[in-house]
Amino acid sequence: MLARTTTVAFEGLEARPVDVQCAVSPGLPGFSIVGLPDKAVSEARDRIRTALSELGIALPSKKVTINLSPADVPKEGAHFDLPIALAVLAALELVPLDKVARSLSIGEMSLDGGLIAVAGALPAAMTAAALDAVLFCPEVCGPEAAWVGAAAVYAAPSIKALMDHLTGASPLPEATAGHVPTPSGGPCLRDVRGQERAKRALEIAAAGRHHLFMVGPPGAGKSMLAARLPGLLPPLSAMESLETSMIHSLAGTLDEGGILYRRPFQEPHHTASVAAIAGGGKRAGPGQISLAHNGVLFMDEFPEFPRAVLETLRQPIETGEVTIARANAHVRYPCRFLLVAAANPCRCGMLFDPGLACSRAPNCGEDYMGKISGPLMDRFDLRLEIPAVEVSDLALPPAGDTSKEVALRVAAARNVQAARYAGRDEITVNADVSGDLLMEVAATDPEGQDILLKATDRFRLSARGYHRVLKVARTIADLDGSELVRRVHIAEALSYRLVSGA
Known part of the structure; x- marks a missing residue:
């Protein structure tokens, strides 16, 4: 299931539609989630504002409104940090909107702009493959998400590295699947x-x-x-x-x-x-x-x-x-x-x-x-x-x-x-x-x-x-x-x- 960041609006300015998707739960057959939104995601605003400030990106002094839709899907945890940040950057025209719109993203942001691992990278990659989309995720999550194979996965160590990839300044290589050790014999x-x-x-x-x-x-x-x-x-x-x-x-x-x-x-x-x-x-x-x-x-x-x-x-x-x-x-x-x-x-x-x-x-x-x-x-x-x-x-x-x-x-x-x-x-x-x-x-x-x-x-x-x-x-x-x-x-x-x- 997806949460979709549909609109970024700066107070006093015209609202700019930005379509960014965040995989927050598995697309596995037999799984289903129905419920009301959660308030835990509200802390993302402070992390994102501070991280962008560390990169020298000044947000408008006006109020920024992020609309997450659909409204009845529960939203909790730090999974939304990266997609919200990409939506804001696309609204500011700092990254190409078309590349962001054709992607899924998942990840937590630290105050210095680094991307931190979150749970659920593998089901997120499965959802990306089903939608024929690209997945952006933290570098640590890349080897896990790459196991799906049917979706292109780009794992970045920081939001700055991901911005460089989207603008073409320094493209990221596709993530490769992690190493699987040879199974041991186990007790006989x-x-x-x-x-x-x-x-x-x-x-x-x-x-x-x-x-x-x-x-x-x-x-x-x-x-x-x-x-x-x-x-x-x-x-x-x-x-x-x-x-x-x-x-x-x-x-x-x-x-x-x-x-x-x-x-x-x-x-x-x-x-x-x-x-x-x-x-x-x-x-x-x-x-x-x-x-x-x-x-x-x-x-x-x-x-x-x-x-x-x-x-x-x-x-x-x-x-x-x-x-x-x-x-x-x-x-x-x-x-x-x-x-x-x-x-x-x-x-x-x-x-x-x-x-x-x-x-x-x-x-x-x-x-x-x-x-x-x-x-x-x-x-x-x-x-x-x-x-x-x-x-x-x-x-x-x-x-x-x-x-x-x-x-x-x-x-x-x-x-x-x-x-x-x-x-x-x-x-x-x-x-x-x-x-x-x-x-x-x-x-x-x-x-x-x-x-x-x-x-x-x-x-x-x-x-x-x-x-x-x-x-x-x-x-x-x-x-x-x-x-x-x-x-x-x-x-x-x-x-x-x-x-x-x-």
């Missing part, structure tokens, strides 16, 4: 001793983007397992990389000149607020669930999170997007993430060990896990108990497949799903499927259908639980290279739904 799944069933669950979760809930005593390896999940996921595609990087650019978490080249892994602390998890704050910025878009959101000590935070997750898990409603803005961010939650079985964590459990067992476990509502728990496709690791397992040499070997199987299953759902923009993996399409792609043999119906009746699975078992079974069949979902696939999928205390 083989480092985790024992826990073979949990490793299998990680593989299934990665293959179909199925949400995973792990419950086990302290030290069983829950955090180690979760940290190795990003290494099993396929690399970000070019579109996913830009989409995810734009969100991080808005949050100001991108490395200087960088772009995300591997899937994000967000692990908020259990003291995080609703605004920190879902997004919000004064500027309705993205939260942890949006920063984990196309990646992994790991929530350790899951029952310790405030109840309001946990319930906030329910709708984003289903829809893949979150809407932040504020008095002056409504912002929608994508948040298609893989949720991994870990919990101790009770507050002391020793519920599964009769010799160490507290005197309140098993009631303490029921009270502790009762903090997680049934509807939220129902949204986890995979649930499993993580037993304590035996000392004998720690003494054995590493066993099992490496992360690279598992990642190859996950990639093969993802390729099968990509071919199956080709042409369906909203569906990329089995976790996204629903309705008639799910019943079509997860067709089972008679034996598999029989065991699923019996389990649904015996364990009182909800309609959502029934469908999630089918989705997981479809992913297991993909990993197995089977076109048909068979009894063995249904049985394994059911084994991940039946966890005591969850």
Whole structure:
């Protein structure tokens, strides 16, 4: 979305129309902002007047009026400094009006005329490319904005350098994309001793983007397992990389000149607020669930999170997007993430060990896990108990497949799903499927259908639980290279739904 500086008027003189655009929010599909203007941008007048004075440019002593339109778009922060300054310079005929009018600009100005980095350079460049316009931005933002490639980006260290470029006195070179380091190997799944069933669950979760809930005593390896999940996921595609990087650019978490080249892994602390998890704050910025878009959101000590935070997750898990409603803005961010939650079985964590459990067992476990509502728990496709690791397992040499070997199987299953759902923009993996399409792609043999119906009746699975078992079974069949979902696939999928205390 754009804010457009439409008119610069000097008191007592004829108003001079100047059309300057400032990219202030992403042009990403699925994003929208509606609200009232903010007053924070008013400080720009003092910064711009002082900066121009430092350059020897004296503004008329009369009052200068800057009209920002449309009026109902929120305007806040220092993003508008550079476009307002360019509008004033064009009105004074110090820079060519035609060059300014065909550009977008974004940047904060210091009192000496230097241009300071602001968040959102990448989505600004995406918007410039969509409008076939040139982007002017601070020098520090250039390597980030240049990743789009479809728009000419000129990054200037100061307003003076940009004026020289516009007048032809000293043209600026086009900015080049920042350097992306070679991805490191990361932690390997083989480092985790024992826990073979949990490793299998990680593989299934990665293959179909199925949400995973792990419950086990302290030290069983829950955090180690979760940290190795990003290494099993396929690399970000070019579109996913830009989409995810734009969100991080808005949050100001991108490395200087960088772009995300591997899937994000967000692990908020259990003291995080609703605004920190879902997004919000004064500027309705993205939260942890949006920063984990196309990646992994790991929530350790899951029952310790405030109840309001946990319930906030329910709708984003289903829809893949979150809407932040504020008095002056409504912002929608994508948040298609893989949720991994870990919990101790009770507050002391020793519920599964009769010799160490507290005197309140098993009631303490029921009270502790009762903090997680049934509807939220129902949204986890995979649930499993993580037993304590035996000392004998720690003494054995590493066993099992490496992360690279598992990642190859996950990639093969993802390729099968990509071919199956080709042409369906909203569906990329089995976790996204629903309705008639799910019943079509997860067709089972008679034996598999029989065991699923019996389990649904015996364990009182909800309609959502029934469908999630089918989705997981479809992913297991993909990993197995089977076109048909068979009894063995249904049985394994059911084994991940039946966890005591969850």
